[in-house]
Amino acid sequence: MEDMTIDEKLAVDKFHVDEGHEHICVDADASPSEIERLVKLCPAGLYRLDGTGRLTFDYAGCLECGTCLVVGLGGVVRSWSYPRGGMGVEFRQG
Amino acid sequence: MGQEGKSEVSEDTERFDAIIVGAGLAGCTAAYLLAEKGLEVVVIERGSFAGSKNMTGGRLYGHSLEKVIPGFAERAPVERRVSKERISLLTEDSGFTIDFTSESLKDPSRASYTVLRSKFDSWYAEQAESNGAMFIYDICVDDLIVREGKVCGVIAGEDEMEADVVLLADGAVSLLAQRIGMRPAPTPQATAVGAKEVISLDERTVTDRFGLASGEGCAWMFDGYVTDGHIGGGFLYTNEDSVSLGVVTTIGDVDHSATTVPEMLRRLEGHPLVAPLLEGGKVIEYTGRLILEGGFDALPKLLDDGVLLLGDSAGFGINVGYAVRGMDLAIESGRLAAETVCDAKRAGDFSAASLASYRSRLEGSFILKDMRFYRKFPSFMEGTRNMFTSYPEMVEEIMMGMFTVDGSDPVRLKTKVKGAIGKVGLWNLAMDVKHGMGAL
Ligand SMILES: Cc1cc2nc3c(=O)[nH]c(=O)nc-3n(C[C@H](O)[C@H](O)[C@H](O)COP(=O)(O)OP(=O)(O)OC[C@H]3O[C@@H](n4cnc5c(N)ncnc54)[C@H](O)[C@@H]3O)c2cc1C
Ligand code: SF4
Numbered sequence: 001m002e003d004m005t006i007d008e009k010l011a012v013d014k015f016h017v018d019e020g021h022e023h024i025c026v027d028a029d030a031s032p033s034e035i036e037r038l039v040k041l042c043p044a045g046l047y048r049l050d051g052t053g054r055l056t057f058d059y060a061g062c063l064e065c066g067t068c069l070v071v072g073l074g075g076v077v078r079s080w081s082y083p084r085g086g087m088g089v090e091f092r093q094g
Numbered sequence: 095m096g097q098e099g100k101s102e103v104s105e106d107t108e109r110f111d112a113i114i115v116g117a118g119l120a121g122c123t124a125a126y127l128l129a130e131k132g133l134e135v136v137v138i139e140r141g142s143f144a145g146s147k148n149m150t151g152g153r154l155y156g157h158s159l160e161k162v163i164p165g166f167a168e169r170a171p172v173e174r175r176v177s178k179e180r181i182s183l184l185t186e187d188s189g190f191t192i193d194f195t196s197e198s199l200k201d202p203s204r205a206s207y208t209v210l211r212s213k214f215d216s217w218y219a220e221q222a223e224s225n226g227a228m229f230i231y232d233i234c235v236d237d238l239i240v241r242e243g244k245v246c247g248v249i250a251g252e253d254e255m256e257a258d259v260v261l262l263a264d265g266a267v268s269l270l271a272q273r274i275g276m277r278p279a280p281t282p283q284a285t286a287v288g289a290k291e292v293i294s295l296d297e298r299t300v301t302d303r304f305g306l307a308s309g310e311g312c313a314w315m316f317d318g319y320v321t322d323g324h325i326g327g328g329f330l331y332t333n334e335d336s337v338s339l340g341v342v343t344t345i346g347d348v349d350h351s352a353t354t355v356p357e358m359l360r361r362l363e364g365h366p367l368v369a370p371l372l373e374g375g376k377v378i379e380y381t382g383r384l385i386l387e388g389g390f391d392a393l394p395k396l397l398d399d400g401v402l403l404l405g406d407s408a409g410f411g412i413n414v415g416y417a418v419r420g421m422d423l424a425i426e427s428g429r430l431a432a433e434t435v436c437d438a439k440r441a442g443d444f445s446a447a448s449l450a451s452y453r454s455r456l457e458g459s460f461i462l463k464d465m466r467f468y469r470k471f472p473s474f475m476e477g478t479r480n481m482f483t484s485y486p487e488m489v490e491e492i493m494m495g496m497f498t499v500d501g502s503d504p505v506r507l508k509t510k511v512k513g514a515i516g517k518v519g520l521w522n523l524a525m526d527v528k529h530g531m532g533a534l
Contacts, residue, residue: 001293001363001372006356009291009380016142040354041345043289043382063382064147066267067287070280070345070384082269085140085250086232093292093336093379094149094211 006045010061017060018087023080024062028055030076038076041067047076063089110134110257112435113248115235115270117144118211119421120405121263122218123162123428124435129227131436136255137219137227138248140234145215148265149290149381151418152331152338153313154214155206158426158460163221171217172207173333174311175200178304182367183486184318184328189367190489200310208311208331208338209421210292235264238274238401244445245274245400258444259435260401263428266384268407276403277394283346284388286326286413289355290340293375297335303371304332315417318486320362322353325482328362329417337372339363342385342418355382385420387413390469396456397449402431410461412468423461430455480526484518491517 026047035055038047044061047068055076062083069080082088112128114121117139128135141147153176159166167175177199182191199205219229239247239254247256262270266285271277295303304312316328326343341358353361362368386392386409396403404410405424412419434452438444456462495510515523 001369001375001377003360003364004377006380009356009377012377013380037348040348040352041287043287043355044380045354045356063380065287065382066384067285067345067382069267070285071282071348073279082140082234085234086142088147089381090142090146091149091212091379091381094145094213094215094381 010044013061013063014090014092015060016087016090018083021084021087022059023083023088024057024059024068025078026055026057026072026076027078028057030055030072034072034075038068038072041071043067110136110255111439112136112259112261113138113255113257114261114263115248116263116265116407117141117219117229117231118148118215118263118265118405118424119218120407120424120428120431121261122215122222123159123425124261124263124404124432125227125229126162126218126222126225127429127432128435129222129225131432132226133435133439135227136257137222137229138233138235138250138255139229139231142231143216144219144229144231145212148211148215149288149383150209150211150421151288151290151329151340151342152208152210152333153206154209155204155419155422157203158422158429160202162425162429167202167205167207171213172209173331174208174306174309176206176208176313177310178306178312180312180314182314182316182318183489184316184320184365184367185486185490186319187366188486188490188493189365190486190493191367206313208313208333210333210336210338235270238270240274243399245398258400259438259449261404261431261435262401262407263404263424264407266386266406268403271394271403271407274398274401276398276401277407277409280384280386280388281346282348283344284386284392285346286342286344286385286387286418287355287382288340288342288385288418289359289380289382290338291359291377291381292333292336292338292379293372294336294378295372295375299374300332300335300337306332316362316365316368318482319365320358321482322351322358322361323479323483324348324350324353324358325479326358327417327482328358330368336378337375339368339372342413344387385413385418386411389413389471390462390465393465397446397452399446399449400444402434402449402452404428404431410465412464412471414468414471423464426459426461427456430459430461480518480522488514488518
């Protein structure tokens, strides 16, 4: 099996992206150690640090696992909800 | 896109006997049985079809579904019946494997099957539907209607729907149970995150590479290197023409090392024991999910006026670090919830006092018996990091000693074993064995 990056793996999944409706809002000014935790834990690798060490986040590849809700609510995560009904990731295998 | 074909909830509030939130295994079981008894039941699911939001590791112990649909495995889209169990201790470049095969693993009363939830849950929802249950997809329940302390229905956007009883089968995150104060927000120490990928291989290749008979499958757990010292482990389940490969790690353990969750999965894929088995395979899906692992001592309030918690939303599950079990518990809780609701319907009373028989049913079932049995396991795991670090290294050293012939001076096996154990410390080993046995 070829070695794949997390982005290549996510690209295989089916998403109904709810454009303009971010179901997770993050705070890039939260404490760096908290951000670091989410960089490690998010299974989709959506919490990233850019070249200047600042948090970037893209809700579009979210697997809706709830990990950042458990770890980050009130800190890095300003608000968390599921995408609207029928939107978001759709598992064809599960 | 998902919004097309969105089923509208009727304006003039319809009334049902029961509303079930979530078309997972717990929700589908309750719907199947309540509809069979002639109750008006509706399942509301936020995904576009049952299973579209659900993932699991891969192994369903069949005993509880067998009680709902006897002989289900003949008809349901199960992948393979597990006939081979493997457990491996990994270091970066070695693997020590226990391989167990037995004809008695195939006995229907104790058989287990690998499953893929997208297919499996869709099938289960169809069975419930043919019993008369109604399913509404593409609707996310935002809140519950609560009057004078009693749950009376659900709210989704502008729409409301009422029922005598609401069954929350909305999974591990269960925002709804938290919202009405039945469950506290999960803590990082009592939760784990799982990531999994499905790798396609043809049916024959899976059968041959894992040394299986046709239709039979392998369940494989990995401990050690993959999680980089974190509590957790890896798993592999063979499907009909694919393999489910994943990792689980405790969230509260995140500061332990710099390895990310996606990186843990890459460690497993690339490990010399695993990589050759995946040769030529293609990743066809990547998923992630939360696991509650607080166990018996973290159980929430399981029922209240007009409401019951089922499956993962009730925290029903057993996690022994490397292996997770929740599906057979989710199904059994769905069955017990249905029995409870039928009794309450007969009595015309859906108060907490009337629904309290759910608790006693759970107490009498394997759910709370097994969870009580494993109650010390979460703290045992926290107490012994050696399981994930030094033990795999110790075993590697002993095995290398046994299997290496390179012309150097011979050393007695006893001395080799002593040397390897010495690094962990005999006292530590003895204490871990003692506590480990005590936790079981
Ligand atoms: C990595 C991993 C490996 C595992 N391995 C195994 C294993 O090998 N064997 C085993 O037995 N168990 C395993 N488990 C546990 C098992 O997957 C769960 O216990 C099981 O899926 C629980 O089923 P459920 O019906 O309670 O919840 P779920 O399957 O999570 O279903 C919940 C449903 O509710 C819906 N929902 C949620 N919120 C709303 C809302 N607000 N409105 C409408 N719908 C909503 C969801 O879309 C979903 O369909 C594993 C879990 C993980 C994460
Ligand atoms: S819910 Fe899970 S997948 Fe989505 S952003 Fe949070 S941690 Fe990542």
